[in-house]
Every structure is written in structure tokens, then in C-alpha cells.
Amino acid sequence: MNDEHLAAMHKLLAEYHRKLAKQQCSTLCNNITSILRSDLRMRLPRYPRRTAILERLNEREQQEKMASTRLEPWMIV
Numbered sequence: 791m792n793d794e795h796l797a798a799m800h801k802l803l804a805e806y807h808r809k810l811a812k813q814q815c816s817t818l819c820n821n822i823t824s825i826l827r828s829d830l831r832m833r834l835p836r837y838p839r840r841t842a843i844l845e846r847l848n849e850r851e852q853q854e855k856m857a858s859t860r861l862e863p864w865m866i867v
Contacts, residue, residue, distance in 0.1 A: 830843075830844070830847065831844065831847070
């Protein structure tokens with residue numbers, strides 16, 4: 791194995807690890823967001839003036855669910 795092959799392998803591994811890190815970061819952000827949403831859901835009904843916020847939060851979550859179920863062009867194989 792020469793230096794060029796070694797450099798190519800190193801580049802592939804670096805790209806792979808960058809991709810994994812981005813996925814993990816995205817997953818972590820989604821988990822934190824869902825925890826905060828559930829916390830808000832439990833607290834907001836206690837305050838009658840804040841029910842509009844809860845309704846908007848539910849609508850936005852439904853829109854996100856619908857958007858996540860759509861296939862993007864890059865997903866189609």
C-alpha cells in the first residue's frame with residue numbers, strides 16, 4: 791500500500807466519521823426538542839392564557855410529521 795492509497799482511505803474514513811457525527815448531533819437535537827415539547831405540554835394547560843401556544847405547538851408538530859413522511863428526491867433509490 792502506497793501513500794496515495796493510505797491518503798484515500800484516510801479521506802474516506804474522515805468523511806464517514808463526519809457523517810456519523812452530523813447524524814448523532816441531529817438525533818440529539820431532536821431528542822432534546824421532543825423532551826422540551828413534552829415539558830411544555832405538561833405546563834401550558836395550567837395557564838389558561840397560554841393555550842394558544844399549545845395549539846400552535848401541536849399544529850407545528852403535525853406539520854413536521856407530515857413533512858418527515860414525504861420522500862425527498864435524494865431518498866429515492
